[in-house]
Amino acid sequence: MRGGMPAESRKERKGEIMKKKEAKKIMSGAHAVAEAVRLCRPDVIPMYPITPQTKISETIAEMSADGSLDAEIIRVESEQSAISACVGASAMGVRTYTATASQGIALMHEILFIASGLRLPIVMGVANRSLSAPINIWNDQQDSVSQRDAGWIQLYVENAQEAFDTHVQTFKIAEETRLPTMVCLDGYLISHTYEPVNILDASSVSRFLPRYKPKVSLNPSNPIAMGTLATPEHFMEFKKQQQEAMENATGVIKRVNREYASVSERSYGNGLIETTNLDGKEHAIITMGSVAGTARSMLEKEGIGMIRVKAMRPFPKEDIIKACQNIRSVGVLEKDVSLGSEGSLYTEVRSALYNTGSKPKVLGFIAGLGGKDITLDDMKNIMKKIKSEKENVSWV
Template sequence: MKTVIEGSHAVSYGAMLSRVQVISAYPITPQTHIVEKLAELCASGELQAKFIKVESEHSAMASCIGASAVGARAFTATSSQGLALMHELLHWASGARVPVVMANVNRTLAAPWNIWCDQTDSLSQRDTGWLQFYCESSQEVLDTVIQAFRISEAVSLPSMVVLDAFYLSHTFETVDLPDVERVDRFLPPYDPKYKLDPKDPRTIGSLTPPELLTEMRFQTQEAMEEAKSLILQVNEEYYRSFGRRYGLVEAYRCDDPELVVVTSGTVSSTCREVVDRYRGEGKAIGLLKIRTFRPFPSEEVRRALKGVPKVAVIDRNISYGVGGIFAAELKSAICSEEERPTVFSYITGLGGRDITVETLSRVIENTIEQDDPGRPILWPDLMK
């Protein structure tokens, strides 16, 4: 059924269609509409789930970990400072191998105080052992929530579904809500091999000696690597059932490019339009959208950029002392290639500043004109 809803509600309906059993969350702008809609669905009986009201995001994640550990399908949502407050328990969730799914609405971290969009909040958690998916549209958000449960429950790792604040969370788009019966066939009930049960006592995450810790970390890394092929497999199954696919990356007009612009999130839509304009002028520009950040799709990136002379990476984030985080990951992925592109790292759109057609055109023109970036970070919002 097609309907017009905001991106936040696409998250909510994705969770409902996934038949979540436990929801625990604390409201924070711009995530609030997600949990408000879920609370409404629970209160009306449309969603048969336990909604746990808590006093903080830290407690919300603790509740989800506990629920998942006893075999319930658990979901939460947060943003910015709320995600930062969860940090300790994000490590716990992945270390305990519980497949919690969380939506994070990208919002700037304070200080200074700012409620608008950038990706630094979710990317600051990139080493916690969570899968991370960056969504371009409300439809992709809904579909990714459903897929994330299937993937997480298969590899026993938590997933973070990431969407841009306001550009996506508060914008209304047409979304196809699939029939719940079809979703049920795609996503069967959660039935973990191990769970906490008084009839079969065991512990999770207890004191582990040095002789075992490395083996456990190795298994987590192996599960993260396994997730790459599983994401592609689940993506194809989803396509056969619902007619939509996303995968790890999306290469757009990358057959013969002289320059590829690398994006994530909603700016990908704007960049697609810009690429089409340049193609209409006879300029060979391509787009590579990175959807899956963890596990990072290194092989797919190398394949997409093989033979490309120049790459312009758009980062709506910053790692102080390094630069753009997507650019750093991309450089790491291609560093062993004998022939690799010159990478231009652009940081733009911080704190909710619009990444416009003009901004992207400025990026492309600067990259075309220069043989070398000249500096590790370029700031198109500050270019005159």
């Protein structure tokens, strides 16, 4: 199209872009998430509030009360009940959503494995917050990172716009792969921050995400059983199928990212990772979530590239290897720690790079736990250390 577009349609196109730009509204990340949920038309939303997710459930409850969201809201007595109700509803074959954080997702732990084992495409927002003790209501990513073995797809977003966009994409990804999916947004830093968000119109979302048609569901007139006993003979077969579904999910996530771009003009890297300023660079920072924004503001000045990991599960091993091909050293900055080992993302990045020929040096940075602010000075020091190529794990 470059250069070949007639003047009139260029003008039209510019008008369209202006219209899209004007459609941006200043809202909190929590509100953007609720808007996405409403547009995706789930049938059942079991909810239990917890800081800093509460703004999501409050806004959804308001939408239900004013009639603009037509879903059955189930008020439950705990997060374990919320996710259990999701399992029941999703098994009946309806689109199902919930949201939680911190102690809430920890309380769901047992049922998370059941949701994924039953292959139920539940979508869950996680407003990331630390885990007690000591009690702390602020942001880090320990809560969802600790659930990485539960068989759920996990996508981490950088800002309110991406929280909106990823929620819309995620219902499609979950339903196609039959894998439950978490959209992880940093508590407060995204959930409570007001910033510009472009909300897609309802007809675009309906076209992108048609009504959910389950392949299998519970139905009294055609009874089946779900979650029956699997003997040692069969149990591993189930796990192998879940593993294969995760491997296939990488292709689905990439394709849905492209399809979404065609309705919204927005996409995020290849859907699994997003690289910035990486061409010709010898050093890169690897991170997840909103802190990528702070890093982003310094990449050019510091002369380093960035690989933002959007998908923690399925882990984009091949994409990271490819992105690191010409890199001498990478620093993995993360808001979680596997106590007695190192940061979880660090372990996985290092493992992915172990068998590659180039094998860059990998530094680890544990930062921002329990809401500790990651300042521009912190980021400058991190980038300086990455450029020094001295492998170690440090606490910022």
